[in-house]
Amino acid sequence: MAPRKQKGFRLGYDFRTQFELKVMLWPAVLLIFLFDFTPLFGLLIAFKNYEPIMGVQGIFTSGWNDFQHFIRVFQNFQFWPMVRNTLGINLLGALVAIPITIVFALLLNEIKHPKFKSLVQTVTYLPHFLSWVIFGGLFITLLNSTGIVNFLLLEFHLIDKPIQFLADPKYFWGVAIGTGLLKDIGWGAILYLAAMAGVDQSLYEAAAIDGAGRFKRMINITIPGIMPTLMVLIIFAVSGMLNNNFTQIYVLQNSLNLPTSQVIDTFVYQTGLLQFQFASATAIGLLKTVFALMLLIGANALSKKITKTGLF
Template sequence: MISRRQKRYKFGYDTKTQLELLIMLWPAVLLIFLFDFTPMFGLLMAFKSFEPIMGIQGIFTSPWNNFQHFTRLFNNFQFWPMVRNTLGINLLGALVGIPVTLAFALLLNEIRHPKFKSLVQTITYLPHFLSWVIFGGLFITLLNTNGIVNMLLMKLQFFDKPIQFLGDPAYFWGVAIGTSLLKELGWGAILYLAAIAGIDQSLYEAAAIDGAGRLKRMIHVTIPGILPTLMVLIIFAVSGMLNNNFTQIYVLQNSLNLEASQVIDTYVYQIGLQQFQFAQATAIGLTKAVFALLLLAGANMLSKKLTKTGLF
């Protein structure tokens, strides 16, 4: 058992030998403190009758409002529809995106021709590096009533007239989920491929000796080997159920599909930056953060019970 004196000595030794690393770490720590922790005093606005004209000092001097911003939030007729849209897009996106990305990574790992595998990876990774302004604008053009998608659908006689993909709320969730999957498919597979690379190759050799084909090796060796990584990604997906990709939604959103495209993030932008209701926007952000924390803890607890793996 290590004594307290030995622990102090070990810490001091590590500090001296890793001084260069600690010096390089401090700028990042200071930036995190400056931009992540310092602004948190602004959360007081959620509990006060704050007006922008008061300035920063108004955050501390304005009177308490007895949770009026939270009451106003839950009584707002737009609140439950935008929660439905937020959860619907994220939940369906996770149910579709995680299995498809996992399947793509598994199939990509089975490609034995290096040049072809590299080509597929490059093509699927490329959209990740495009901004949503460019990528979303491209799909707005493709899904237009005069776009190539409608032209092909009518040429193949699936429909008699063009479809309003971005003008009909019924199609928005599908468009949002589909475009997000196409953009992040290759990038999302990187984590699975990295986890697959860490699996002991002797397990594949033993399975092959026992007569297991590629599919059985994939099911009985690869998937169990990457299960911890898969569960971590599922936990992150569950904890992020109230967070949408703001840029994606904002680019694809218009007045015609607002019924299905108004999510929490776009609503916060609308009332916070466009209408200058900073206190109300802060209350929404704080509420979302509390529920996200509960989702994270719940998903982690369930994961540890079912698979014995979790974040903490």
């Protein structure tokens, strides 16, 4: 007689039968609690008159400040320009990166020669594993007024004088989006390739018998098959509209392109760590988190309403 299936959840029984798994899990739970939840108590300094250098009172004993740090943030002359730069770089970056990455994954999936496919994957994945200090430094050299990019543009008579890509603010968004795409296009295609591997192969066989070519199979089978994965990635992209790659922006940023390169993350770094205004930096970070949560919930609800697919 087959053993009766256990129904429901019983803490004592599950703890005895899965003791080894729970022991392996506890170090990760402890690290998450220590480094993710414990620091949340520090958010109190955004609402209090806490002075870590001059003051003698602690975080919990300092007086409340009636949201003065938040008011000071909104009144800062850099606030709205940095919000514009953050949203502009992320929104345009998503509109460019997502379609190009999908097209690249579709083309990569159609490569039948295994060695050539592996070569393309290796070459496109490699930049992801380079730090932005190295990758960004390489592009700073390439985009210099005496770099190879300006040299080729001058040789082909496309320009009359060198372009200051990183000194002229109007080029920074394009440089940030382009370098980010080149660095992560191969890595981003992995998720789409994994989703494509899960599409029922019999659909391709049936479509081929009906006379559908590769392009029609991609449009009518592959793209609908990866739509759930695509929607999840779009939700993540929308919720991350206020998050920039700090290292990328910091490496490419300089005093000349600051009007278009100052984003929320670099402003928090400068305010909190360089100017020691920890309360203002905490207030900005908290505002960013709240708006990111609102964007996540809104994007997920819209996705479920339109495509019946969501993150939760």
